[in-house]
Amino acid sequence: MTKDGATSGSAAGGFLDRARSIAPPGFNRWLVPPCALAIHLCIGMAYGFSVFWLPLSHAIGIADPVACPGMTLGQALVTTRCDWRVSDLVWIYSIFFVVLGVSAALWGGWLERVGPRKAGVVAACAWCGGIAIGAIGVSVHQLWLLWLGTGLIGGIGLGIGYISPVSTLIKWFPDKRGMATGMAIMGFGGGAMIGSPLADKLMKHFADASQIGVWQTFLVLATIYVAFMMAGALGFRVPPTGWAPAGQGSLPEVAAASGFHVHLKDAHRTPQFWLVWVVLLLNVSASIGIIGIASPMLQEIFGGRLIDHPGQLFAAFADADKKAAATVGAGFVGVISLFNIAGRFFWASSSDRLGRKPTYAIMTALGALLYGLAAPALADRSIGLFILLFCVCASMYGGGFATVPAYLADLFGTRFVGAIHGRILTAWSVAGVLGPYLVTTMRDDRMARGIAGDQLYQPIYWVLGGLLAAAFLLNLAIRPVDSRFHMAAGERAGVAAATDPAPATAVLPADRLGATALLAWAAVCLPIAWGIYQTLAKAAVLLK
Secondary structure (H helix, E strand, C coil), X not given: CCCCCCCHHXXXXXXXXXXXXXXXXXXXXXXXXXXXXXXXXXXXXXXXXXXXXXHHCCCXXXXXXXXXXXXXXXXXXXXXXXXXXXXXXXXXXXXXXXXXXXXXXXXXXXXXXXXXXXXXXXXXXHHHHHHHHHXXXXXXXXXXXXXXXXXXXXXXXXXXXXXXXXXXXXXXXXXXXXXXXXXXXXXXXXXXXXXXXXXXXXXXXXXECXXXXXXXXXHHHHHHHHHHHHHHHHHCCECCCCCCCCCHHHCHHHHHHHCCXXXXXXXXXXXXXXXXXXXXHHHHHHHHHHHHCHHHHHHHHHHHHHHCCCCXXXXXXXXXXXXXXXXXXXXXXXXXXXXXXXXXXXXXXXXHHHXXXXXXXXXXXXXXXXXXXHHXXXXXXXXXXXHHHHHHHHHHHHHHHHHHHHHHHHHXXXXXXXXXXXXXXXXXXXXXHHXXXXXXXXXXXXXXXXXXXXXXXXXXXXXXXXXXXXHHHHHHCCCCCCHHHECCHHHHHHHHHHHCCCCCCCCXXXXXXXXXXXXXXXXXXXXXXXXXXXXXXXXXXXXX
């Protein structure tokens, strides 16, 4: 057993061992991104679980919820006769992203030792197994089982499944790190775009007068997801030690960024680690809370203007008006989701040309201006410009996620980037609590004071702009990691020998797609195209 936990006798071990997944000569690296997308498109459904809240809130009453006034959260966890409240169910969403960050941090080092194939299989079992356990919880009406399966066990699958493709792509694309990670993380943002409308159609198919169709939908989704995730995991290959793509010698900036590695045990001792952690925390906190209430925000600010009733306040809407406004709000959320997804690829790819630090500087500075100045100025004025503003902000929210893995690879090298990325993602867990808390607390306080309409959100925008301004300044302070933290040549060789016992062999880059790669890309692009169509169909209401 080596000091990194790798067993020397495992080189010829099972099919899932890292040594068995080292790419053979002539392997086409463009086969790896579809494998990454297959995993991220499945686990990205975590963003879309809100589609289940309302049906689950009347799982017993079916037509009308069976309410139990005064029921505590503890009672809700075990009740079999009362319907769950939406506030009881949304805890699953919080559990998802807290556990994602924690599990990514805990098992990031293990991922680097065992490789992406085994990690992908474990992620598939945890994510899909968790959903299946959640289906049992729904069928027997036990909320604690839903929390345990879908939230906790599924969240572990989220964390491992999130970082394993990213770590692999960074190693395969040292010349296009931002583009590669942008492709994978774009899939995570797009998972809900596919999963939510699919789940809605499945629930309608299974629902009848005696059931809401959620547990059946869970099982169908788990079956689909396990097939896609297993295909992605088993398709993973890792480059052999010493591999480099053709032409890298002509890219001195890439060679310089790849010529050293910082060990996982030393990464958190550097100021760069904590600066990136706080920058990500602030960037995510500034957007995640406001995106979560995007639909009611648009309705409360513009009121009757959304439904051709100028001057009418949202509080005075009749039921029919509320339904019409909610349709517009749903279209707004759909457009935001598209920009969130596209921004992950756009900003991360742009960072290959601009550099990671300048890209983050642009995103945080522009975000601070849009939130702090433009959003308050546009409130209750131009609906189109207001929507465009938040679409740009959503693109930078996604761009921050997608760019940070490449940023870490530039700062710390690629050897432990998956594990370091996993630890950085704990910032996401904190932001998932901090951002919504700031926004909802300020919103509820102002509503309690009788403030409404275009004045309700202005101080919130200023606070969010301040968070991004702080992120801008902290990003400027990031410098290259001091050479004293770089692994010595002997230490690098020892780590490589422990995890990659096969000799380094030349692997042709084969940058042309080829028939096999085209089929793999089609398998992931067709569901994405369907999801985009569904989203645009909902967003079309904004053009009316």
